[in-house]
Amino acid sequence: MAGTFPPRARKIVGLGGTFRQASSSERLVRAVLAECAGMGAEVIMFDGPALARLPHFNPENPVRSDEESALVEAVRGADGIVIGSPGYHGGYSGLVKNAVDLLEDLRGDARVYFDGRPVGLVVTAAGWQACGTTLSAMRDVVHAMRGWPTPVGVAVNSVEQRPFDATGALVDEGVARAVRSQAEQIMGFSMERPA
Template identity: 85%
Template sequence: MPDRPKRIVGLGGTFRQASSSERLVRAVLAQCAAMGAETAMFDGPALARLPHFNPEHPDRTNEERALVEAIRACDGIVIGSPGYHGGYSGLVKNAVDLLEDLRGDARVYFDGRPVGLVVTAAGWQACGTTLSALRDVVHAMRGWPTPVGIAVNSVEQRPFGPDGAIIDEAIAGAIHAQARQIMAFAMETII
């Protein structure tokens, strides 16, 4: 493969404008970009435009094709979700279900790709169960969850300042560490 910038795709968010999980995914992507990656983001509004996945109807919309092609061509992924009732959001679930379209590829699903996970939830239990659920999905999709998973308890932590910048040093450190892991793993050749 010719030497080219690594491509890292982010997905996640909610219908909530400027959701914390989406902003944190964007922060990880920004760190990856600072390390030389090309990045793309499929945020809550983009995911909301995807119709419900139906394997019986293989005709895809332009939005569906764009997401599938971005994942197909990427070297790493960042998935963010709020914790809803101990699980991840329906928007993220629908987007991941759509990636069933990659089942026939030589590099199926997330095969050999690093996947950073970002969760925001109202409490540590919800953070843990949602992060665990996403790790299970990444394993099922043949991806490699990064050792650093980012979990932000929105009841106890305030990651953002008034200007939107990350102000919590521990969260900023986790973002940087996750981006480093994504980029380091993406640089490796996986067979």
């Protein structure tokens, strides 16, 4: 499949995680990005600690920090996006929501918000119900922002699954298949848009 992509490298942006470096949701987003990179994409990650440095989004204040501007510009130039979050009380985290809210800065672009771009969604939660409701909430947001959630969403029940070993390697083959499938969908759909 890697040989079918045109010469221009696709740019895929990942965002998500928790305040804890190398959280399972961050690791899963990085795993999807690594698969995309293996298919020729340029990737960039905004992990939980990076998102934690963003001030609370204030639509009344047009002045952006360097960190805010970097995220907005990366998404503005992205061909595809991966968003990961833990499931908190049936929804996605405030840390991730604040980052997504900042993307309101894309409202005036010719390609508004996530317009026409594939968006892979990754959720980790303590139970299948929380996985499902969080994934559904994130899909609703992506639809509202004119993006295309990939058919494959990656959901990991942290009570029943341990997808990573002590070194951080993805060892659960079922999760690894979902990660690969999501990356293929992100890359495949992003190829349909003109360079």
